[in-house]
Amino acid sequence: MPDLWISNGHCGLGSYRSDLLETYWQWEQDLLSMLGHGRRSPLSLERRKDWLDNQLKNESQIRFTVYDLASATPVPAGFTVLALDHTRQTAEYALLVAPKSRGKGLGRHATRLTVDYGFHVSGLHAISLRVLTPHVTARAIYRGCGFREAGRLRSAGVWLGARCDEEVMDMVPADFVGPSMVSSYINSSPIQA
Template sequence: MFTNKPTLSGERVTLRPVGPEHVDGLWELVSDPESKRLTGSHGTIDYETAKIWYGSRGDHDDRLDLAICAADDDTYVGEIVLNELDPHNLSCNLRIALVGPRAFGRGYGTEAIRLLLDHVFATTELHRVGLEVFDFNDRAAHVYRKVGFVEEGVRRDALRQDGRWHDSIIMSVLAPDWTVRSI
């Protein structure tokens, strides 16, 4: 479904297919404590594995991995991914992560999500894009609601972080709803 790996341009960001040239940005992202906390990441990855990972994403037509680059200077500020494709039910998962405080609060995430959803609902048969966000990530939940995601439910105590349990909020956007919002 994702054989076409597009470059999508907006006012704040350009989304580009990830490749080994983005590994330094990915390394910054996965090494940033705040980014790890907000995404609930527990694992670690070494630099060479990150380079191999980004070098292989273009080979998969069941996912779309795009680097989020600042439009003004083309620096890597995060990634946005469509994965967990369910071709029978025309649905997939969206995940997004920014490199940390230098990228937060600048509208990069909002525009990246809008660009990607505009593209995917206009060029594929996808009907549903879902995601999960942890209950402590108010900034991300606000952005998801602002762009059109609707809360569907909660996975209670889905994440244990720093000795505390956190819920995961399940959200989605449907193609017919997106089409109406885009008119």
């Protein structure tokens, strides 16, 4: 059973795990995942292993494994990343939902939980992300969680072989769509400040 750092009954966030490397890699090789993240070629498992070793040592990133809590045992269903800019106390957000876990609302739940953690535990002042404009589902998820359009990078991406814009979205703590699961956890804890 994984240690969940934060959850909301539908979805939980736990540690990014080296024993799930091959699973993460398989999710990343999915064509929609590659397309949504702007990658045009697959990544070998060997390269992914080298990359993971560096990422697990990197203190400029907060990485979570996303768990589907629909069954008695939490099931790995994706991952989220907050790439930190310590100087500005901001982060760039990234999400990947496993192909078999899409369509269950996990992207929305994972985004809310990760942003909640970023604002209420890490003390971030703003969180931004980039999303290709044809990726309608992702854009709707982010808007529903409180992200707002901050600008566009014209012809910065490729979607199904055609150039497309990349939307830049951001959120500040005042945009957070509550309630906060972090605050709920702290307020229900027997040990309070």
